[in-house]
Amino acid sequence: MNSGTLRKISHFLAPISQPFIAIFLALVVGAIAIIVTGESPFNIYKIMVKGAFGSEYYLLTTLTRATPIIITGLGAAICWSSNYMGIGGEGQMIMGGFLCAVIGFHFPGPQWLKLTCAIIFSLIGSGLYSLFSAWLLDKFKMSLAISTLMLNYAGAYIAMHFVQNVFLDTTGDAKLVQTQMIDESIRLPRIVEGQKLHWGFGIAVLLVILVWFMMNRTVFGYESRMSGFNIHFCDYGGINSKKIMYGMLTLSGVICGLAGVIEVLGVNYRYTHNTYVSASYAWIGLNAALISGYNPIGIFFTSIILAGISTGGAAIARATSVPLEISTIIQGCITLFISARIAIQFRRRSRKLASPAKDGGSSGDILIPETKGEILR
């Protein structure tokens, strides 16, 4: 194997090496927590791995849980790679899921029309919901982090209000705030009969390829990445940064909305209040995007690992006396180690900028460019 091939392999593995390091360190901390509970970490991690990937059933369950995480991770990566730090994936996913469930059940006409309209209008709805944050940023210089975070809560309660007062399923005892189930004919088929995994996973895989292509092989992707590195430079070079901002945030909203659509069509067949919030899909997706440095292929693998930690964590709780919170501790530690990685890179870059003569001022692997136009503040 020549050095060129080795370089290519290492270049390919680079996006997924960081997640593995962060996850390994988190597992070490998790092991300490397990020892405190009086159990053997090796035994517990064996159960965890088995519960996540140990059989066809466990693997497919993990992939089912990973599907919305992959999609919301891609949505987050699109806007974060352009340095627009939107954290509204949860609200956009809720909008997508809620609209899909309501339109998919109540829209008049044949089932194929219901399905088409449900998908189109829910994606438009979630895109517009994200566009609203972009507009607030553009017109009022409102912090994107704050507006998107607040719109998560607004989205959850808007959906709850309408479900509870207009679209509530009263066919049973109506104890859950949920819409009625969509017809069987418009549900996503299962990939393996008798298992939960549905073709939404296939859509997620396709989306990984499309987003990678867009980010790396299109003018729009190039301009958005450049805009993320230095917005003033882009403006000077003739790139319309405002257009990039609107485009990226809307696309991010559409993709996160698609996660909600797929959950409705493939898993729950209805919208139930609090389902997406309690599972933290969008936040874990953002976590996956951060770990993998916004690389779509890295997001794919990281999402599966993070989903595996959740499903494996439940297996630990089923099989041993170790509390369920162990998996939460591990996930929290992963976030912590990623944050540490970002902080280290930020400091490294600050030092480089402070002494450009030493290294010629090369930017290196920039994650947090500080030279962003005031439009982002």
Add this chain to the structure above:
Amino acid sequence: MKKSFVLLLCVLVCTMLLTSIASAADDVKKVAIILDPVGVNPFLTQVVDKFAEVKAAGTYPMDYSVIECADDTAWAENIRASVEEGYDLILVVGWQGADPLNEVATQFPDKAQYVIIDTVCDNPNVKSYIFKPQEAAYLIGIVAAMVSADAGKPEGPFGGVHANPGQGSFEWRYGYMEGIKSINPKVTNDDFIFNYTKSYTDAPTAKELALQQAAQGCVFINAASAVADFGTFEAALEKGFYTSGQDFDRTSPDNPNIITTQVKYTGIVAGMIIDEFFATGIQPGVVSLGLKEGVVGATYITDDGVNPRNTAVLTDAIVAKAREAADAIISGKLVIEVPLEEEYMKQ
């Protein structure tokens, strides 16, 4: 020849011994109890404690796992995984489990026996146990109306700090409101103040809501938000209004303002399930449990309290009136059917 015979005998005995051990192990039934994180929520702890008690007593050859669901998606995963892992009885405690249990019970009707508590799972392979909390809430309403009347406020306002709004929890409010109206027919829907913690554990929010209701003049505030009720209790002690607990006798010598509790004995239901499972196997269907079955009730009215009654507030006259209503419900003279909230509130 003799040696061979002895050897053969030994092998035979060992085989029989091992087979009997194996079959004894096979006889131990595995039960999966799938529920929200248990914590100190008495609705859930009563179920878990009952299983622990039965296992410790050795009444039945049983082993059980308490499987807590960290999020809404975990319900489906855990129910399905329990089938995969060979549990004989899958007991789901909570509304969130209805849809996934329905799917699994349809897909694997013979792999396990299925029971759900607190909601109806519309499936021919599942047994559903539901409650009639409106019957107990009716008794609490009578107490609230008479305590308020004794305090000079017969027409309210009447408070309630509950967990969630919506039809799912309306049975609690409906029984409470009807109980009050049965004592004072002049009371209208506008005389009630209901606020929601949107959580079963958020005691600080419950306290703030209760303080606001007390400031609006409520003499009695019905607490129905599980563990979050501790906030309402604290507010009652500070501001002097009266309140009722939920699920498990919450009266306390340290807080005389908690004058009764709307109890729900989920432990009794767990015992019924275990007995049925080992006696005849689970018979699918819907069982509705109320005052008559002794599964719901009100402390000092249908049940003896753990602590002495606050007789200065919960007087003999109030207890007698509430017991009269309880007898009417048990005998079937008084039937409390819960209507749709939207229609009822328009009245």
